[in-house]
Amino acid sequence: MVTPSITVVMPVFNDWKSAHKLVGEIDSVFRGSDHTLHIIAVDDSSTEPYEDAVLLHTTNVERVTRLNLVGNVGHQRAIVIGLAWAEANCGSSLTAVMDSDGEDTPEELKRLVERAESDSDKVVVAQRAQRSEGFAFRLFYQFYRFFFSGLTGHRINFGNFMVVPSRWRKRVLSDPNIWNNVAATMVRSRLPIAYLPTKRGHRYFGRSKMNFVSLVEHGLGAISVFAVSAFIRISVASVLLGMVSLIAAAAATWIRLNTDMHIPGWTTSMVGITLLISVQAFFIPVMMAFVLLSNRSAGQSLPKEHALAWIDSSDEILVDPHQNPHLKMLIERA
Secondary structure, three states: OOOOOEEEEEEEOOOHHHHHHHHHHHHHHHOOOOOOEEEEEEEOOOOOOOOOOOOEOOOOEEEEEEEEEOOOOOHHHHHHHHHHHHHHHOOOOEEEEOOOOOOOOHHHHHHHHHHHHHOOOOEEEEEEEEOOOOHHHHHHHHHHHHHHHHHHOOOOOEEEEEEEEHHHHHHHOOOHHHHOOHHHHHHHOOOOEEEEEEEOOOOOOOOOOOOHHHHHHHHHHHHHHOHHHHHHHHHHHHHHHHHHHHHHHHHHHHHHHHOOOOOOOHHHHHHHHHHHHHHHHHHHHHHHHHHHHHHHHOOOOOHHHHHHHHEEEEEEOOEOOOOOHHHHHHHHHO
């Protein structure tokens, strides 16, 4: 059986020192195997320049390509652009997605690849068995998972660390929702998914750029992938709230007209507040329906067709051919 070559997509924003170390450690982990790797570093319009003169001494990493984007598009969209470039330019049968800061470890990448080779028809995702974040992050993350499940009817307990077989690459790149959230789109596309418990590593250098606003934006992006499901659940809840408000208004009116239990002005205030709530509760689903229908009628941006337009240029980061036995063999043959 021929061992498939692997393409690794990693978005990078200024963290070139970590990315350089990660490439070396990936090579070390796969050294001695028959795998050959092509790493795609998606430069999300970094403000700190990369030293082009750096020479990578690798054995199994044959190529390192840097995609220079025309502007900062964010972590999720940088991944999509990298996947689209891999689909258009790489013939590897497996495409891995991972962070470049060291939190997604090369050891776990190898485990994901091995699982993908045994389950060749499935997308293999890293399911965090152990997290390294603080208590506050884990608390908000659990709240987000509960909120997401309640709104969409789905559960997502994995991130962007995954290995995608080539047969599914084109399918996910045909879904416009992947621009908003990669993991949620994998679930929405109904792809066969294999979960592999993994440990989260620690950053090589510096501190995480993820803050509370970024986390909220990430969560809203995931929910937007299931906009129709969220709309239905919000609509049902709004209608129920409106009905309860009308019943409360009717009850307040009945008490005022048929009993002596009343406080001056209480009935008017009660009926006014409940009627206002009921009108808003019925109005919200109508407005959401118009927004959804408007978005459906608008032209959708297909990643496989439009993602490459974000690439300003691409260049090869130097790999020493005399240290790389695969490249050395090609040179000797030539």
